[in-house]
Amino acid sequence: MYRKIKSFSENLIKxxxxxxxxxxxxxxxxxxxxxxxxxxxxxxxRSEAIRVGIRDLIRTEYLIEESVKRNMSPSxxxxxxxxxxxxxx
Numbered sequence: 001m002y003r004k005i006k007s008f009s010e011n012l013i014k015x016x017x018x019x020x021x022x023x024x025x026x027x028x029x030x031x032x033x034x035x036x037x038x039x040x041x042x043x044x045x046r047s048e049a050i051r052v053g054i055r056d057l058i059r060t061e062y063l064i065e066e067s068v069k070r071n072m073s074p075s076x077x078x079x080x081x082x083x084x085x086x087x088x089x
Contacts, residue, residue, distance in 0.1 A: 031046075034050070
C-alpha cells in the first residue's frame, strides 16, 4: 500500500510541479544507504528518497528560520507554517 501511495504521489508531483534533473556528487557510503532504503521498500527508488530528504530539510530549516524571526519555539508556529510549506511538497 505504501508503495502505491508513493507512486501515485510521485506521478501527481510530476503533473503539478515541473521536475528538474540535477547532478549531485555523493559519498559512496550515502549511495549504499540509499540503496538499502530502496531494497527494504522504504522508497520506490533513490530519487524519491532524495526528494523526501530535501523536502524534509527545507521544511525543517524553514521552521527554524521562522521561529528565530518570530522569537518563538518551532512548535508554536508550526501549524501556520505547515500550510505555506505544503506548497513545496
